[in-house]
Amino acid sequence: xxxxxLTNGNLVLDLPVPPKMVLPRSGHPEVMKARYxxxxxxxxxxxxxxxxxxxxQMNRRTELFICxxxxxxxEILFCRTLYGVMRNIAHLCTRKNSHTWGVEAWKKVVVCIVxxxxxxxxxxxxxxxTLLGVYQPGGHMRNVINHKPVTAHVFEYTTSxxxxxxxxxxxxxxxxxxxxxxxxxxxxxxxxxxxxxxFFNAFGTxxxxxxxxxxxxxxxPEHKSIYYLWKxxxxxxxxxxxxxxxxxxxxxxxxxxxxxxVAAQNFEYKVSNILxxxxxxxxxYISVLPGAFSAYRYHALQNDKTGQGPLHHTSRERVxxxxxxxxxxxxxxxxxxxxxxQRRRWLNGSFFAATYAIAHVGQMLTSGHSVSRKAMLSIxxxxxxxxxxxxxxxxxxxxxxxxxxxSSLEAPAFHMRPIRYLNSVVQYLLASIVIACFFFSMGxxxxxxxxxxxxxxxxxxxxxxxxxxxxxxxxxxxxxxxGTAYQIMWFSxxxxxxxxxxxxxxxxxxxHMFTSFxxxxxxxxxxxxxxxxxxxxxxxxxxWGTKGEDTVEMDLGAVIQDSxxxxxxxxxxxxxxxxxxxxxxxxxxxxxxxxxxxxTGRVQAAEKEQAAKDYYASVRTNARIPYSIMRAPLx
Numbered sequence: 001x002x003x004x005x006l007t008n009g010n011l012v013l014d015l016p017v018p019p020k021m022v023l024p025r026s027g028h029p030e031v032m033k034a035r036y037x038x039x040x041x042x043x044x045x046x047x048x049x050x051x052x053x054x055x056x057q058m059n060r061r062t063e064l065f066i067c068x069x070x071x072x073x074x075e076i077l078f079c080r081t082l083y084g085v086m087r088n089i090a091h092l093c094t095r096k097n098s099h100t101w102g103v104e105a106w107k108k109v110v111v112c113i114v115x116x117x118x119x120x121x122x123x124x125x126x127x128x129x130t131l132l133g134v135y136q137p138g139g140h141m142r143n144v145i146n147h148k149p150v151t152a153h154v155f156e157y158t159t160s161x162x163x164x165x166x167x168x169x170x171x172x173x174x175x176x177x178x179x180x181x182x183x184x185x186x187x188x189x190x191x192x193x194x195x196x197x198x199f200f201n202a203f204g205t206x207x208x209x210x211x212x213x214x215x216x217x218x219x220x221p222e223h224k225s226i227y228y229l230w231k232x233x234x235x236x237x238x239x240x241x242x243x244x245x246x247x248x249x250x251x252x253x254x255x256x257x258x259x260x261x262v263a264a265q266n267f268e269y270k271v272s273n274i275l276x277x278x279x280x281x282x283x284x285y286i287s288v289l290p291g292a293f294s295a296y297r298y299h300a301l302q303n304d305k306t307g308q309g310p311l312h313h314t315s316r317e318r319v320x321x322x323x324x325x326x327x328x329x330x331x332x333x334x335x336x337x338x339x340x341x342q343r344r345r346w347l348n349g350s351f352f353a354a355t356y357a358i359a360h361v362g363q364m365l366t367s368g369h370s371v372s373r374k375a376m377l378s379i380x381x382x383x384x385x386x387x388x389x390x391x392x393x394x395x396x397x398x399x400x401x402x403x404x405x406x407s408s409l410e411a412p413a414f415h416m417r418p419i420r421y422l423n424s425v426v427q428y429l430l431a432s433i434v435i436a437c438f439f440f441s442m443g444x445x446x447x448x449x450x451x452x453x454x455x456x457x458x459x460x461x462x463x464x465x466x467x468x469x470x471x472x473x474x475x476x477x478x479x480x481x482x483g484t485a486y487q488i489m490w491f492s493x494x495x496x497x498x499x500x501x502x503x504x505x506x507x508x509x510x511x512h513m514f515t516s517f518x519x520x521x522x523x524x525x526x527x528x529x530x531x532x533x534x535x536x537x538x539x540x541x542x543x544w545g546t547k548g549e550d551t552v553e554m555d556l557g558a559v560i561q562d563s564x565x566x567x568x569x570x571x572x573x574x575x576x577x578x579x580x581x582x583x584x585x586x587x588x589x590x591x592x593x594x595x596x597x598x599x600t601g602r603v604q605a606a607e608k609e610q611a612a613k614d615y616y617a618s619v620r621t622n623a624r625i626p627y628s629i630m631r632a633p634l635x
Contacts, residue, residue: 002571006561008050011038011145011569017133017157018582019575024172025160030054031178034133034157036140039202040148043194046202053206054156055110055180063100063108064092064230065209065298067199069192069291070217071116075124075589077218077331080165082128085111085215087162088226090177095227100234105177110207112182112199117189118153119553123595127585128167132159134183137581139570143187144558152198155183167589187553192291200301209298216292219246219330228326229295240300240318243289244326245273260519261339264527265332267516271500273324274507281322283380284373287357288350289320293328317369336453337446340534347535354388357381391532395434398528402463403427405470413477430463437529441537453530460525468521 004013013036017023025031041049055062068081092105100108113129115121129135134157143150160178162170170176184198196214204212211233213226225244232242248266250256257263280286289296300318333339361381365374390397406427410420433456440449440456471493478489500517504510559567572578587593 001568002573003566003568006565006567009146009565010040010050011142011559011567012036013140013569013571015136015140016578018578020579020582021133022171023160025178028158030058030158031133031160034136034155036136037154037156038142038145038150039152039154040145040150042151043197043202047205051202051206053182053203056206060107062110062207062209064110064211064213064226065204065207066109066111066213066215066226067196068111068113068215068217069116069195070113070121070125072120072122073125073217074122075128075167076165078122078125079128079163079167080220081215081217082111082113083162083164083170084220084222085226086176086179087223088221089179090175091224091227093177106179110180110182110209112184112203114195114198115183115185116191116195118185118187120189121185124588127588128163129183130581130585131163131589132161132181133157134159134181138572141556142559142569143554143556145567146559146561150187152187153185155185157181157183204298211295212298213295214291214293215328216330219292219328221293222327222329225326225328228323232321232323233295233297236321238317238319239297239321241286241289241294241296242321242323243277243286243294244323244328245277246290246293247273247327247329249329249331254515256334257515259334260523261336262332262334263516263519264523267512267520270504270509270512270516274503274509275499277322278324280380281320283376284319285377285380286320286322287354287384292330293326317367317373319373336457337450340446340453340531343531344535344538347531348539351388351391351535354384358385358388394528395532398525399430399434402430402467405467405474408474409470413481414473426463426466429459433459434529434533437533438537441534446534456530457523457526460529461522464522464525
């Protein structure tokens, strides 16, 4: 136990790194010691509560502020992201002719890692941070300081080496440069928006960076991607935000593409990056800047003196840009339950964002944009309205299109009279599936209805194959008959699929057409039916999974100051104890020691309770489905 004074009423400790660490820059104060701060305030009150960062003490200007958000991802995904970021920082140090970057460029870059919940972060990730010198476990961490609950545990350190995704150390001889890291481990799980509040409102207020970059754990920026993102802000002072290309992680030798779900997402990402994002960038307004890999000008995000946002009567126009050369490779869901949950957040978020943007389109018309820019934004707003309406009626349109196209095969010209019986079955089946998807979505979690959704996805893929067969037959028959029907049929096919092919070849990136087009085609009914129905059936889910997370944990203990504003905390004083923690972290990664949770009992009880809820929800669904099938209308 050691009695230490409080700093501005806050617990701030300098912790020596384990002597066993191999330090390429040994002797530098920021490398020899890490700083721990127990934060007891809201992110918005961080500066007012007397908190400060090491960059403020060293009078360093922050040009680039990088946020890495994580939840419970494992050490492989974490190291893939952090190592990719550190390689990008090393690239900035090689740009010796730049007016901003150079040999000491790492001093202008700060990396902020925000973990969403102390009990949620993966223990092996903490082992990685321990080996880097950033995180130090021990009795110095507390739950309560002077009767105030701790909201976040903040560690500051400058690491001089890295750990690659294969869990191998990489030192300066491999091109690694020092990296200033802020590790903010939130005490409670409060989700991603709150993590960004810590990044922008707490740390960003003190650092006042020029450009902020947001990256999710699991996204690996390519070697020069962060520089390319920053460069678009440097070249054009009107740019307020930018994003790069999000590429699906395809595995070693593209082995992950054997999974149809991964292949479909790969195609979807590629088409969006080839068609949607460049077109929106031309208009100056990108509908979605993905949080997995995007950048913002910090000043452009701030409100003015009257409290109005960046779109309200600004003196200069702010535009959003897409940077094709900035590529971030991200892991995508390889299982249907995870995929459905992810798209629920995306679809609901984009739906409400689109409705909000349309409802407030007048703000863009009264902003500081030029007349020509306002005209282009108005055209894009009209397109967004059409797209929103089309998305809303997508389920009904798909069903009508299926019925019309399949019924066309019953015409005498096709000589398929018995096919009307097959059409009756498949049309009846599709109607029943749509109704069943509503029952699956109301009350069931995707993981508890895994086989239900998987069965429906397989049936929809078979029906899509039948739909393609009907389309080909109709096209052939139209070609034989000629006339207007022939022209309309072939024009629709060329518009739908020809654009994908031509645009992909024009972009010199056609490989997804050969590897992922067919899986995407067969899974497109899943996108239209399962994902949309589940998303809109769960619009009421706005908790983001934080229910029951308002209790204050006491496993770390509490401290109260004495009359001289000092508190008693446990500190490691022996080198052998510090080295023992370092060795433990090394062995955990080397031998992949199984994870042991401190709250195993509570987790098991919560899992049992959730399993019981899932069981009863499944029983209700299984009882309703036969009744709905019997009552479904036969088209």
